[in-house]
Amino acid sequence: MTVRRFFTYVAAVILVIWTLFPIYWLLNMSLMFKPELLSVPTHLWPHEPTLSNYTRLFGATAMGPGGELPPIGQAASIRRGLVNSAIVAVAVTALTMIVALPVAYALGRLQFRGRAALLFGIIASRSYPPISIVVPFFFLYSKTGLQGTLQGLILIYLTLTVPMVVWVMTSFFGSLPRTVEAAARVDGNTRFQAFTRVILPMSWPGISVATAISFLICWNEFTFSQILAAGSTAQTFPPALSTMFFQVSQPSEMAAASIIAIIPPAILAYLFQKRIRSVNLVDPL
Amino acid sequence: MATTATLPAADAASSAGAIRFEHVGKRFEQFEAVRDLNLVIRDSELLVLLGPSGCGKTTTLNMLAGLEQPTSGALYFGSQAMNNVPPEERDIAMVFQSIALYPHLNVRENIGFALKTRGRSRAEINERINDVVHILDIDQLLDRRIHQLSGGQRQRVAIAKALVRRPRLFLLDEPFSSLDAALRRQMRSELARIHRDVETTMVFVTHDQEEAMAIADRIAVMNAGQIEHLGTPLEVYNHPRNLWVAQFIGSHPINVIEARRDASAATLLGSSGWRKALPERLPAQGEFLVGVRPEHVALAPGGQGGDGTLLAEVYTRQILGTDILYELKAGEHILRAVTPTSQVFEVGQPVAIGFDWGDAFLFDKATGAALT
């Protein structure tokens, strides 16, 4: 038994290291000045830690080992990208909930003809390759003037969030006790009121996860924004980052920016990890 | 629970007229859950729908609630046809097996939910809540969340939630089946008392015949989508309409004995050589079946049996507390008997088995119908 326990702990340590070391390395890089980063071999932890890579992202100057460092060149687009990402994520999430919750309820709790077909449609939309769907959108947007607009991004982001939220909430609604509607109906509610007055308030745990996931999808989306909005005033944070990544070699600053990109999703994941486990993301049926 | 508070009777206008099922059927695709059901539920009675799972009792209840629509026939509340009236427009309250309380509301909000839905004033809601929580002795629980309650407390809240409505009709779907035995007994007597006080029509679904006997004014014994027997608990117990009902009702499985009449006596259990005088007035002819409840089987020490007894041997013995259940072996036949604990036999001991024709049920061998 102790041998088994020993191996369990070893495996647990390996799993933790495997999960964390990439993030740790990014953090390590983001806390170094460039000369230290370029030393061979690279230090495994920052010997002279600095937050200057973060402050310079937002337009501050900083004192480095070789004199004053200017703000990074993309500070303005980074800031605008963060704001755009937040706007798009909030708008898309709100729209998604309005559209997706009713159908998820129907799929999760009602028996009707065409249910299988609709489920298939949802799953097919969910596995649609983004790069395939962005091609017609690119052409349509270039003709209608939606190219490089927040509205355009919001519209195409729905193709990602709606199927996902329907998916998650179908699972959640399906897991509620079977007699809830019966009780609500007998209490004097119509079918629709049973949904709005009883099921929805009961489903707050599931809805909060779905909201978090929808937000996460928007915040993390790269392909659509890169192709439909890169360089425009509507570009979100990820394409702003990609510009920075490919323009000049500034790995420490880039690492700091990436950490900023990771922080909101990481916080959400931490807050919701218990609920994510109870809401089945892989198999909602 | 010594409170003597009583509830006001149900809203006067809503309690008029019996509930009638007329040739009601309910079919789910291939499965016929209820077949040609004809049933009148009398005003303010407590009717129990009793039967094994899949017998159609819950479907019948759901049709009363409006949660299912009959696929044939008609359902009336008084003179009103109800087939297509949705549940929210029927004046009913329902208590569920799974105790469907809303987890996001506290006890007070749960109890008042249906009243709020129906737009009652806050003052009236509070007054009514105070009435019912007093009756059910849950005054202290009002501000608790549902998950903070024990099983018995939840069931009380569920009943309070139904009672507070003062509905025309009360539906209870195996409400006590998730409670432990002691609590179940206590809730039964509470329900019987509540029914006496509020005088509202109640329909109670259960598969537990003991529970049905304990609380019912009348029992409808259901099997395979049909009512096998409708009657008071004593009628159902003492005069089962057929073999199936006789076998379903009773704490211990009834003895079914094959018999053949010749002149004034009957040969019982074929090869066992058991002959017993059969009074002329009894309707049995030719081959028939005899049902004898174990509690009506008389046992005497071996050799002491009178005429018409059968010699057998005690095969197993279960001491049940107030009485003892024996399995008795006569040749290849096994019979069951229940005796008071004052009459003790040892396993392996020879005994004489007897019964009184007055306690026995006679059934047609082919149809199982009671012979009268």
Add this chain to the structure above:
Amino acid sequence: MASTAPSAPGRWSSSRLSEGKFAALLALPVILVLLAIVGYPTLYSLWMSLQDIDLIFGKTFPVGLLNYQEALANPQFWHATFVTIYYTALVTIFAVAIAVGGALLLNETFKGRAFVMALVILPWAVSLYATAIVWKYIYSPEWGLFNALLLRTGLVKDPVLFLSEKGAVPAMAVAHAWQIAPLGIYFVLATLQIIPQDLYKAAKVDRLGPFGRFRHVVLPYIKTPLAIVTVLVTVEAARAFDIIFFMTGGGPGDVSTTLTWDIYRRSFVNRDLGSGAAVGWLLVILTFIITTIYFILLFGNERRRKREGAS
């Protein structure tokens, strides 16, 4: 009577709707939205794939199946198809292995289990593009973690080029598996936790060793979930784009050019949208096939569970 009057005025009339009609009403918004934002562009791209599109003048010329013929005759397309399958297979193997291992570990009881459980979901929250950046830096010959460790321990003299001709695809697959495995861990773990404890006890009584227990107790339970995870990961890997964009740009040469990168190159580098749409369609067909398998697995799973639940 007024207080309990049925159907108070103003109440929505859906109360008399059948369940099927009510469901249709609820499903309508999402059906319309999906038709508008998925169905229409899909059909539009089908039309585009039959055109030669001049983006500068905004003109289109119908060319029939020429775009498809060109793609299918082009060895680059078949190379990209092969790379896609290779990459997908690697990601799937890595991710499923991590998922099963992680789940079996987290199914044990040990101190700090809750902490580890909360931690392992983190990579899932990291976007694919950020994953690509992170791992590009890990592999970097100049400031990468792996080279820092290898050089420090003296295992190598010169930095190793991980994203080389041979290493690029497996290196990306590892990064992708890191990101996607947590979902699999949670899913497999959820399944493991429904295995009745008594079954383990019975296996012990029957003197099954750890492998016997895995084979006869665990495997029968996780077979279907495992298939589901496998197919899900397969779809995710086949449609990966961000990771290639940041880590290799399809290189070196075109060793890591997947179909997604091929579509990107055709559409937005060569500005040949008709050709991009055509290959885009071919990729959709590929994922559609995998999705169909996925759906059959899920739907079969649901029906089986309902059957078991009913009995």
